[in-house]
Amino acid sequence: MGFFDLFKRKKKEEPKPQEVETIVAAEADETVTTDEAEETTEVEEIEEVNIEAERKELEAGLERTKEGFFGRLKRAIAGRTTVDADVLDDLEEVLITSDVGVETTVKIIEAIEARVAKDKYMNTSELHAILRDEIAKLMEESHRSTEDFGIEVKEGLPYVMMVVGVNGAGKTTTIGKLAAKLTRAGRKVYIGAADTFRAAAIDQLAVWAERAGATMVRQDMGSDPASVAYDTLRSAVANGADVVLIDTAGRLHNKVGLMKELTKIRNVMSKVIPDAPHEVMLVLDGSTGQNAFEQAKQFTEATQVTSLTITKLDGTAKGGVVIGISDKFHIPVRYIGIGEGIDQLKMFDRREFVRALFGEAKN
Numbered sequence: 212m213g214f215f216d217l218f219k220r221k222k223k224e225e226p227k228p229q230e231v232e233t234i235v236a237a238e239a240d241e242t243v244t245t246d247e248a249e250e251t252t253e254v255e256e257i258e259e260v261n262i263e264a265e266r267k268e269l270e271a272g273l274e275r276t277k278e279g280f281f282g283r284l285k286r287a288i289a290g291r292t293t294v295d296a297d298v299l300d301d302l303e304e305v306l307i308t309s310d311v312g313v314e315t316t317v318k319i320i321e322a323i324e325a326r327v328a329k330d331k332y333m334n335t336s337e338l339h340a341i342l343r344d345e346i347a348k349l350m351e352e353s354h355r356s357t358e359d360f361g362i363e364v365k366e367g368l369p370y371v372m373m374v375v376g377v378n379g380a381g382k383t384t385t386i387g388k389l390a391a392k393l394t395r396a397g398r399k400v401y402i403g404a405a406d407t408f409r410a411a412a413i414d415q416l417a418v419w420a421e422r423a424g425a426t427m428v429r430q431d432m433g434s435d436p437a438s439v440a441y442d443t444l445r446s447a448v449a450n451g452a453d454v455v456l457i458d459t460a461g462r463l464h465n466k467v468g469l470m471k472e473l474t475k476i477r478n479v480m481s482k483v484i485p486d487a488p489h490e491v492m493l494v495l496d497g498s499t500g501q502n503a504f505e506q507a508k509q510f511t512e513a514t515q516v517t518s519l520t521i522t523k524l525d526g527t528a529k530g531g532v533v534i535g536i537s538d539k540f541h542i543p544v545r546y547i548g549i550g551e552g553i554d555q556l557k558m559f560d561r562r563e564f565v566r567a568l569f570g571e572a573k574n
């Protein structure tokens with residue numbers, strides 16, 4: 212469940228548009244009746260509980276990164292009171308060893324230096340809040356809206372997303388989780404089994420499609436992935452689907468033939484829907500740390516990538532890659548995977564992400 216999903220669903224279920232207006236009007240009006248006041252408070256309370264539950268889940272998923280980072284940071288600033296050059300040196304080391312990456316670390320340190328220059332006696336206890344601010348600023352805004360789990364569903368033709376990445380990054384799992392979110396939001400989802408390399412890959416996707424309540428379009432193992440993609444789009448258009456997710460086989464960026472295949476899949480899709488694919492999502496395994504950086508670099512050079520999903524952040528202390536990759540590639544991180552379960556895909560919200568790592572703002 213996305214961070215704002217519950218909020219949104221609650222809104223859909225409870226106050227219909229006119230009722231919302233009534234509540235808002237009633238709030239402004241001093242003559243609000245007891246019933247209306249109670250209803251408003253109840254909705255607000257449920258929303259708060261849901262936001263809190265989402266935050267807890269995110270924090271739990273990022274626990275190891277948080278512990279790794281905090282543990283080091285705590286040791287680095289133990290016994291110091293002001294943020295001086297030594298503290299900055301240690302902070303630099305902490306960031307680099309947390310897989311944030313050198314370039315991004317330098318940017319963060321420079322930003323903090325600039326703030327320290329203004330406030331020479333900055334307290335080390337203020338450091339978390341400043342780190343949180345500076346880091347959030349470096350990352351891309353990922354979603355224009357929280358509707359439809361961040362996907363901008365179009366009127367008329369389906370929104371098409373092609374999912375790419377190396378073997379085992381989590382593409383199929385991410386598609387399954389994403390499809391589930393969208394069907395729950397009332398969207399009609401079609402999934403194309405364009406990973407035709409292994410029969411098991413098609414079967415794995417079929418299981419996810421069923422769990423998610425989505426329709427899967429498939430051909431036999433070994434058939435042309437572009438042809439599967441074409442069929443999927445045709446079928447999706449004919450049946451009035453809202454979203455199409457195309458699974459592809461894991462590939463290495465240096466395999467020219469496989470990279471050309473992605474281009475072929477793209478071209479074929481645009482014959483059915485001229486501006487498809489609307490999104491090419493690269494899935495990266497966050498637990499691989501610096502290797503995820505390398506994959507992002509190679510993939511973005513070899514093919515067009517418009518968004519990122521970083522998986523397996525649960526159980527790894529290398530979650531700092533999200534910060535570095537988001538800063539370096541200027542490609543929005545759309546989702547993060549924090550477990551194998553169907554609900555363990557989260558819309559990436561940079562403010563919530565740093566909040567989970569550094570805690571609540573004090574100011």
Ligand SMILES: Nc1nc2c(ncn2[C@@H]2O[C@H](COP(=O)(O)OP(=O)(O)OP(=O)(O)O)[C@@H](O)[C@H]2O)c(=O)[nH]1
Nearest residue numbers: 378379380381382383384461522523548549550551
């Ligand atoms: N812990 C954890 N495991 C994940 C996450 N996302 C995916 N996995 C697991 O990673 C493994 C590989 O996931 P797949 O979805 O099959 O990866 P893929 O990219 O489709 O792999 P190929 O099709 O072989 O290229 C599976 O065991 C998933 O359950 C995550 O966010 N957290």
Ligand SMILES: [Mg+2]
Nearest residue numbers: 382383406412
């Ligand atoms: Mg797969």
